[in-house]
Amino acid sequence: MTLQQVLDAIRSASSEQTRNTLMKHGAVNIYGAKVADLKIILKKIKNDQALAMQLYDTGIYDAQYLAGLMADGAKMTAQQLEHWVKTSDSHGIAEYTVPWVTAEHPEGWKLALQWIDAGNEKIATSGWNTLGGIVSMKEDAALDLPMLEKLLKRVEKDIHKAPNRVRYTMNGFVIGVGTYVGALEQKAVETARKIGTVSVDMNGTACKVPGAEDYIKASRNRPGGVKKKKTIKC
Incomplete structure (x- = not known):
C-alpha cells in the first residue's frame, strides 16, 4: 500500500465518536480510528519500514500510532528515534508509540536516560516509559540493576514535584521494575510506599493513576507468575 492508500484507509475507518474520545485523552491532529481498525490495516501492510517512517512524518495521530506498530525499532537509527521523540505532540504518541520502538533499539537504554533529563x-x-518497557522485555541479567536502584531513588525524591505526565510515567516505571525485575521487587514496593498517592490531572477522563504497590503485588501474584514480554506494542 502507498502512503495515501493507508491514510485513506485510516480515514475510512474513523468515526467522530472515537475522534472525540481520543482528543479527550490528549490526541491532536487526529482522524479517529480505533486501534483494532489500525491493526486490520497493519495486517495488509505487514513490515514496511520505509512506509512506517512516512506515516510518522505525516504528524497525524492515527498514522503515527500505526507507524509505531509497524516499525522495527531495532532497525531504526538513533537519529530517527530522536526525530520521533522530538516531534511527538500527543501524550499517546510520546508515552507509547515512541517507547515501543526505542525499547527495541540497542541504544534505547542510553537514549531513555538522556530523555528523562529533558526539560520537555x-x-x-x-524516556520513563522506554525504561519501563526495557525492564519488562530484557532478562534481569542484562539490566543495569544499580542504575535501576538509583532511578527508583530519583522517583522517590522527585515524583511529586515533576510535571504532570512525568509523574504518571514515573509511577509506571516503579510498577514496571516491581513487576518484572525480581531482584528489585521489594525495592520498588518500598519506593511505592514512600511516594504514596500520585496525583495526576487526567483531563477530566475516567482514567486513574494506578496505586503502584497494589499493582505490583497483583501482578506478581497472578496465576502463572510474571513472564518477560516479547514486545510492549499494543
Missing part, C-alpha cells in the same frame, strides 16, 4: 515534558515521559 513529553520527551521525559518517553
Whole structure:
C-alpha cells in the first residue's frame, strides 16, 4: 500500500465518536480510528519500514500510532528515534508509540536516560516509559540493576514535584521494575510506599493513576507468575 492508500484507509475507518474520545485523552491532529481498525490495516501492510517512517512524518495521530506498530525499532537509527521523540505532540504518541520502538533499539537504554533529563515534558515521559518497557522485555541479567536502584531513588525524591505526565510515567516505571525485575521487587514496593498517592490531572477522563504497590503485588501474584514480554506494542 502507498502512503495515501493507508491514510485513506485510516480515514475510512474513523468515526467522530472515537475522534472525540481520543482528543479527550490528549490526541491532536487526529482522524479517529480505533486501534483494532489500525491493526486490520497493519495486517495488509505487514513490515514496511520505509512506509512506517512516512506515516510518522505525516504528524497525524492515527498514522503515527500505526507507524509505531509497524516499525522495527531495532532497525531504526538513533537519529530517527530522536526525530520521533522530538516531534511527538500527543501524550499517546510520546508515552507509547515512541517507547515501543526505542525499547527495541540497542541504544534505547542510553537514549531513555538522556530523555528523562529533558526539560520537555513529553520527551521525559518517553524516556520513563522506554525504561519501563526495557525492564519488562530484557532478562534481569542484562539490566543495569544499580542504575535501576538509583532511578527508583530519583522517583522517590522527585515524583511529586515533576510535571504532570512525568509523574504518571514515573509511577509506571516503579510498577514496571516491581513487576518484572525480581531482584528489585521489594525495592520498588518500598519506593511505592514512600511516594504514596500520585496525583495526576487526567483531563477530566475516567482514567486513574494506578496505586503502584497494589499493582505490583497483583501482578506478581497472578496465576502463572510474571513472564518477560516479547514486545510492549499494543
